[in-house]
């Protein structure tokens with residue numbers, strides 16, 4: 048190991064993950080800590096927090112990628128922000144191993160650890176899935192998806208082989224939860240509007256397919272709303288297969304459990320999440336789903352009781368849902384919980400730091416759900432109040448425009464929406480983002496201009 052950074056002048060509160068929970072917890076800590084009382088250190092592989100509810104709109108081009116991320120250093124003045132990945136946690140000796148992207152790993156010690164490393168895609172061992180599918184948890188995936196889909200249109204427009212063209216224009220989405228449906232609907236919307244710009248393509252050339260293992264979509268809304276969503280998607284020409292599994296997608300040949308088989312160049316996997324696997328490389332107690340186990344006061348608790356100095360919430364934790372509404376008695380992994388758990392967590396860490404023994408309990412009754420389904424279309428459920436179409440879409444935008452942290456991001460997001468409303472949505476893909484030096488290398492390798500023969504002087 049390169050070095051043990053034992054540079055603590057004061058107690059260190061180490062926040063692993065600068066996502067929704069990590070950012071808001073750190074902000075609350077910084078706001079309430081006394082001068083010199085503790086160092087707040089936030090470690091994340093990204094220098095920004097990603098506002099994941101906006102990923103479908105980033106993929107659709109309604110929001111600029113940089114506007115859907117919140118820079119950590121700018122929004123955490125006074126904190127120590129480390130851009131790197133925590134690869135293991137040794138709580139018995141209170142240190143973590145950090146791996147920066149381009150540097151040697153090092154160990155970092157702490158007094159309190161806040162596990163806020165979120166979740167990752169929950170995949171299955173389906174042949175071809177790892178090689179051919181893409182998920183949607185990161186801003187880079189949203190950007191790549193957008194460019195990929197739009198470039199498939201441009202490629203297909205020049206294809207003469209029908210099979211090749213069909214494959215290029217077949218887009219398969221696996222998982223009919225909230226995130227999967229939003230992404231599918233947003234991308235279908237943008238592809239349909241982009242296709243109008245091609246003379247050689249028609250809407251009938253494009254095929255969108257949703258594959259969902261359960262008999263319904265969107266468990267976050269009631270049965271009636273879920274049925275409406277399926278009807279709505281089918282009216283838009285999307286093939287919705289319920290009670291159907293993806294069985295194989297080797298070489299992008301999609302095989303479904305209903306016997307159907309076809310080629311698809313785009314396979315998007317949104318079939319749920321699992322707790323960050325970094326917890327498996329830790330000595331913190333985890334449950335059978337890999338989530339760190341916590342009490343309602345967000346202190347980590349194992350079989351032997353409370354683990355002093357360890358805290359967790361958000362997607363990587365099994366937080367008891369005291370409202371009685373959670374799945375299996377635990378809060379579902381969503382931003383609504385993460386953002387509300389953060390201030391409770393920060394207050395309790397401060398209390399522990401100050402030697403107090405009374406801790407707040409986390410309690411939140413879900414207020415409902417709002418989802419965008421493409422421009423001017425949405426669905427929502429707030430208790431018994433159900434909305435569909437334009438109203439739900441406006442509610443979705445109002446809620447998330449308000450919920451993204453930092454005034455500067457709110458202004459930019461609303462600015463994006465207003466500009467797009469006035470000027471129209473941008474349906475241009477950027478190409479070669481993964482090979483930015485391509486044209487420079489081509490230029491360097493291009494043939495020299497042939498020398499002209501010197502005219503013979505008389």
Ligand SMILES: Cc1cc2nc3c(=O)[nH]c(=O)nc-3n(C[C@H](O)[C@H](O)[C@H](O)COP(=O)(O)OP(=O)(O)OC[C@H]3O[C@@H](n4cnc5c(N)ncnc54)[C@H](O)[C@@H]3O)c2cc1C
Nearest residue numbers: 064066067068099100133164165361362380381382383385
């Ligand atoms: C497409 C999509 C749409 C969604 N829409 C909604 C919605 O409409 N409403 C809603 O309530 N919820 C929604 N969610 C869920 C919501 O975004 C998450 O529940 C929420 O972000 C959880 O917060 P968190 O802080 O626990 O995790 P995250 O916000 O995921 O933060 C985890 C952080 O940990 C970092 N990290 C990961 N590994 C490491 C490591 N080894 N070391 C250090 N840091 C690490 C990550 O980079 C990340 O910044 C959506 C999610 C997705 C993917």
